[in-house]
Amino acid sequence: MKIEGSIVALVTPMNHNKDVDLEALRRLVEFHIDAGTNAIVAVGTTGESATLDVEEHLVVIDQVVRVADKRLPVIAGTGANSTREAIHLTRQAADIGADAALLVVPYYNKPGQEGLYQHFRTVAEAVDIPQFLYNVPGRTVADMHNETIARLAKIDNIVGCKDATGDLERGKRLIDLCGDQITILSGDDATALDYMRLGARGDISVTANVAPAKMKAMCDAALARDWQLAEQLDASLSALHSDLFLESNPIPVKYAVAKMGFGENVLRLPLTPLNDDEKCETVDLAMAAAE
Secondary structure (H helix, E strand, O other): OOOEEEEEEOOOOOOOOOOOOOHHHHHEEEEHHOOOEEEEEEEOOOOOHOOOHHHHHHHHHHHHHHOOOOOOOOEOOOOOOOOHHHHHHHHHHHHHOOEEEEEEOOOOEEEEEEEHHHHHHHHHHHHOEEEEEOHHHHOOOOOOOOHHHHHHOOOEEEEEEEOOOOOOOHHHHHHHHOOOEEEEOOOOHHHHHHHHOOOOOOEEEEEOOOOHHHHHHHHHHOOOOOOHHHHHHHHHHHHHHHHHOOOOHHHHHHHHHHHOOOOOOOOOOOOOOOOOOOHHHHHHOOOOOOO
């Protein structure tokens, strides 16, 4: 199974009661299938994994898997800062029928490199499903070194890594170390095109929530090494790449997706909706530029 290209880090639509809006979620999955999105990450950071309870987490994965119905791969976000919890979520996702799992570096408790290696190895050995590592030190504090990722790349069902460091020099070293063993994906929209120039195989994207067809076209052009076309497409997306992060993700993208008709501009506390008029206008203009 090859998962590459434009992979949307899907938002989790909610209604005014702050409950998951399953009807909007189902429509959102169909929207991405129609747009040609290559794969969906369900309940990652953008999907508000930190504030969904375990039952809701699994319900969202189940709904995305059911609606996708093998028309595109579904990657379930199953990371946790407890190895036991990560195993439980990953096992449940595998039982539901997810095609792969995405496991974030454990946050808050600040494991060292050996702890990170043991964590991911233990989950991989416990659950026979393809697994992507997810390194995002800006959120987790703990930072998984390239050498640790290379050690983990030797494990059969660890198949890829989402690198959200935004550090292209470091990314090139990662590709040189283990890009022939696992699929390296960008997790930073603003640098994704440049990362694909270096050999990354796609982008797990926030921008793809808002402009999925154009994000797909940009990734396709980059993977085909048509850099002129890729640059043209990326230029029209650049405002989204930046302005969807003018507050903490997923605050701006939740506003944008609600404006597109998928759920309401509602997040779970401690996140609060984007409602500053100037910031809303900035996102509106970025959406218009990407049309």
